[in-house]
Amino acid sequence: MRLFLVRGDPAFNMLQPVPECAWIARGGIAVSEPWEELELAPVEGEPDDFVAADYLAMNTGADGFLVSAFARGVLSPLLGEGSEFWPVRVLGRPYWWLNCMATVAALDRAETDADWSVVEGAWGSFSWITTTRRLAFDAGKLEGAPLLFRLPEYPQGILLARAEFIEAIEEAGLTGFRFDLIWSTSAGGVEDPPGFGLGDVFESIETGERERRREFVRELLAQRSSIIRK
Numbered sequence: 001m002r003l004f005l006v007r008g009d010p011a012f013n014m015l016q017p018v019p020e021c022a023w024i025a026r027g028g029i030a031v032s033e034p035w036e037e038l039e040l041a042p043v044e045g046e047p048d049d050f051v052a053a054d055y056l057a058m059n060t061g062a063d064g065f066l067v068s069a070f071a072r073g074v075l076s077p078l079l080g081e082g083s084e085f086w087p088v089r090v091l092g093r094p095y096w097w098l099n100c101m102a103t104v105a106a107l108d109r110a111e112t113d114a115d116w117s118v119v120e121g122a123w124g125s126f127s128w129i130t131t132t133r134r135l136a137f138d139a140g141k142l143e144g145a146p147l148l149f150r151l152p153e154y155p156q157g158i159l160l161a162r163a164e165f166i167e168a169i170e171e172a173g174l175t176g177f178r179f180d181l182i183w184s185t186s187a188g189g190v191e192d193p194p195g196f197g198l199g200d201v202f203e204s205i206e207t208g209e210r211e212r213r214r215e216f217v218r219e220l221l222a223q224r225s226s227i228i229r230k
Helices: 069-082 163-172 207-229
Strands: 002-008 014-018 039-042 055-058 065-068 083-090 093-100 113-121 124-134 160-162 177-184
Touching (some): 069 163
């Protein structure tokens, strides 16, 4: 069994709502208020040449990510009731915010190497991880877990996927996703796993490599569009 951190390829635009303060939903909590189909656009400083990848990252204060209509058709039957899809527009194009609500308490806290913070009150206490050095899991508690889920020890920003989720994405040819291995039953937790620190949020890539990835996806999307039209 293997677990991966799910995030977006930094070669593609990060988006924010227009106006910037319009986003009010919170990742991991079912939307209960009437939904407003917001418009999103690339944040300042992102490449002007927008590429409509199947996964687009958000700068909204909420976790989750945006997926194309094509990606939603692939992912919706895999995720079931553990996730919601809410419509948005990206530069006028239809996209969907994927709100993952499934939570799995499978972390082996005794074997996990991390720094913790604790909040206490009359209601009890709650602890969460502030710095991650190596994660450990109870494999038995992962049996039958959803393909995409969150951990209670990370209130926001961390979504994990099982290998079957990645296999489905690769088989469908979905674009813009990035997966980083963080744990496996054979090797245990990855030391200083990527994507868990604040520095990873602002990760950048060399301009030539960025354009190479973007051109590859442009060509793939053009091929897909041609096949659909036929």
